[in-house]
Amino acid sequence: MIQAVYCEEKCIANISVEAENKKKRRFGKTMNIKTNNLNHSISRGSFLITNKIALLFLCVLTYLFSNALRAELTQSIDRTNIHAGETFVLTLQINEEIDEQPDLSLIPKEFTVLSNSQYQQSSYVNGRGSTVKGWKIKLSTLKTGNITIPSIAVGHLKSTPIKLFIKDTSDRVTLGGQKKAIFLESEVDNKSVYVQQQIIYTVRLFRAVNTHYARLSEPYAGDSIIEKLGEDVQYNKTIDNTRYLVTERRYAIFPQNSGSLKIDSVNFTADVNDPNQRNRNRFLNTTRPISVNSKEKMITVKPQPAKSSNPWIPAKSVVLADKWTPQTQELTVGEPITWTLLLTAQGLSEAQLPAIELPKVAGLQWYPDTPQKERQVNENGLLAQRIEKLAVIPSKEGTLTIPEIKVSWWDVKTDSQKTASIPARTFNVKASIQDVSTSNKIPTMISPVNSTQNQGNNSNISLWQNISGALFILWLITLTAYFFKSGSSQNIKNKNMKNPNKETPISLNEKSSLSSLNKSIKSNNANDIEKDLIVWINCLSDKNIFSIGDLLKSISDSNLKQKLNDIEQQRYAKKGNANSDYQCNLNKDDLSHIRHSLTSSVNKSDSSEIPSLY
Template sequence: MRRTRRLHPSGVLLLAAALLLMAALPAAAATRAWLDRDRIHLGETATLNVETDRAAGGAPDWSPLEQDFDAGGHTSTRRVQVVDGEVRTQVLYAVALRPRREGELTVPALDVDGERTQPLVLTVLPPDDTPDQAGEVAFVEAELETGQAWVQQSVGYILRLHYATPLVSGELEQPQPEGAALRRMGDDVTYSRDIGGRRYNVVERRFLLVPERSGTLEIPAARFRGRGTGGFFDDMFGSGPRILRANGQPQRLQVRSMPDQAPQPWLPLRSLQARFLEAPQQARVGEAVDVVLELRADGAAASQMPELELEVGDGAQLFPEPAQVREQFDGGRPQVVVTRRFSIVPRRSGTLAVTARPVEWWDARAGIARTAAAAPLAIQVEGAAAAPAAGPGSPDAGPGERWMKVPGVQGEVRPWAVAAAAFALLWLATLIWALHRRPPSSKDAPAPEAGRSLRTNDTARAKLRHLKLMLDTGDLGEVEHALCALAEPPVADLDSLAAQLGDPAQRAALEQLQRARWADGDPVSARSALRAAFAKGPRWAGAGTGKGAAEPLPPLYPRQ
């Protein structure tokens, strides 16, 4: 019989106290809204996302959107997870917004089961120029931020795949150029667009292009290969899905060399701004105050940004935290925002001068060197605070007892409290080490191979249970993700999964799911086919199928 170890009562109390402290942390916002793009052209759509943990209240009230937008393409995704023994459900609602006019439009606040989202702003530009390939069933459009750049300057590059028929599958490829680094930024953005009276679905993919040498840089043309749903006569005569091919146009960029008078390190940008986000006016000797510095660059990659530093002299101690870097794509260009928090502990009274180290950069548009620096701070530091007097609620507080300011904790903390907390954490670590120091006896320990087999089967069972749940309650996208997760390691799409399956019925069920998602297939029939095909789990190509082989997993839908 396996022996169980029990924690000492003091350990239980300590763990309970830790859980109470964790429960006291502030909770994140339960309902929020955001746009996938905040700048579009008239005739295009932007996706409004609303995420909430109020799953029982139903979808948001979309009626306030009717004043300036046509809303359609409603979708919802449900996610269930268990955190510390508590089941949490989050629902993500998405709707495509098509503006009715140009200008700065406000996406109004929406009601979600008694909670309200924050209003958002969407910039709607005049209709874009009609692409030369408009009218084709599918075409690829490429756009460079600019036709001229400096060597090692970050340039925005955008690919847009337009298709006027539902896709069954497809792949968009962008070959790497010679003499430059090209990498993707963020996830693909999908929307719809009216061109010449025809509705196109658009997949927009953003890239960061950094030329490595001067001269003419040529970016090879992008290629798309895919399968689209056939028309009425294609289905009647058994032609099936049509093959789609589309090639973009190569792009050229004139790259200028680094000028002799350029500052080092070389940092070519469109603009650079530095400022203090948090700047206290007063402080006390021995008490920490926080200062937050921000650096915002237009036309840069995160790897190009310099380290943010402050100078306070010998009148204070400086404790910097790690910098927070955020990359984004706005107006067709890469942008970077870097913020860093510093804790400053003054050593003496008077005026404390805080200056940010200036950053030299090259103005890519004007062709001149510039310097960015935040305005210096002057913090008035008063003498040390008087020791707290003993009150009725603190009889042990002596007149000479001091308090400490701990960064990240509101209010002051006594030194003995910090020492006690550190001792408690050290004692807990020692207790856990002692409990796991002795290895289990050979009688209780499973063989290594058996342990790995059990863990593999447990994981596979969990994946099958998740697939059954998605087939019963999830949408088709969630069903596809659950199917792709059956493989080990998980695959990216259904075509890759079908290549690993050895059962023709399971491959046919996957094809039926693809038609239900991207063409005119029947979702109900697709779910039924998947339930029947995967009732006993996936059958991988090359796996043994003898009748004498034991079933490694229980069936997905056991017989009654």
């Protein structure tokens, strides 16, 4: 019994112990679970924090990387089919707001920068803003072949290089199937010239389409002087049923060294409407730039001939003429008279005309004025003129002769040395009126000398009275001569005014020049006719007449004008175009008309006018 109770208590104790142990185990397990849960929570929180930091770091990197990708400098051109001399546009664009400007010094020297414009565009999409900034640079080049536009820097950014192939430019442009829509022609009047001889270079631009921003370059010919001849001439011309607007431009080229001379191509650039561009938006530009070049010209320049004289004057014609103001064969000692020398050359610039050498004449004094240099433009190029005026004052009476004055020049048409001259002229120089008056001695009455002082004083008084009387008589003689001369001049002037249609008396100088002119007319030599005609008309008036063109301004008769034009045309005609059967139609009535036209204006002027230099 006792053992049974003991066993039961022991069992109960074991059960209690086991229950306690289970309880402890359950509590321990719970504690472990809580501990594990706590550790897991801590670990999970740390992981989340780490992830957030990493995500934030990744966002920062993405932002920075996206900005680096977004800041990009691009470089492009508007077209690739480019010919030498044509313009094209280089565009630099950056999608970032930046203050720096592109470094255009990196563009090669083969390119010409014509313009540089800047633009900027801003936009907002879904609340986000963006900015685009760019530059449009217009370029052109005359070099052909492969050319590279290098990388251009804008701030810290650089663009990608672009390779181009520039095609050679022809002398014509094809548009819309029309092979010669625009083309250039050039020509020279002579391919073999002497040094400093004039070359007429002509450029003609033919356009069958409208152009915009047109530009025609100037010619270049090495070591030469180039002068433009007048303004551009425009006219219409039809070629192969196509109507062209022709622009003609002429130049005078004077080579300065002998040898081979190359006249470079002249370039024409413009924008034209491109029919190949089909653009629905009428506000967009549908034009494209074009460029055409003329052909080069080679000239042979010969040196100055050994047998030629100096100064070297290579010209088509040279005329030396003179005129005296007033026209007279009689000079007076001490009284000035104006002498005008006219040197005219066809095919030279005024800077090439030399000074006229004057001979020394005993009894004559020269007082030259500043020479005048002028130029005119005609179909034969430049017409140069040198005008020298001198005051001529005789210093002694008698007969004085001014010898012949010559200017040697080289005739480029006949390839020979020639001489332009003014014939010798003789004057009769008379003494001045004052010299004549003082030469007439008037005797003075001298009273006998008395020994007394009063008689001496009376003698001195009488002497001074006689001298005063003599001076008074001289003054009266001078005054009378002056009024007599003025009255004679006034009578001559009144007679001329009363008879304006009456022919002016022919002077000896005019008579000789008229005789030479008549001989030239009979010989039908246009060169001699114009030369003698200019000499003759300069004997008639004080007008500055150097050529037939100047004379035509004073002629009203249409038939006479036509005859004068025929002379000028025959004279300057080329060898192949000259009329071998030319007959000069000038007659006596024509010469009388010319004389009347020139002398009538002289009679209207004051004959007592003081010479221009004094």
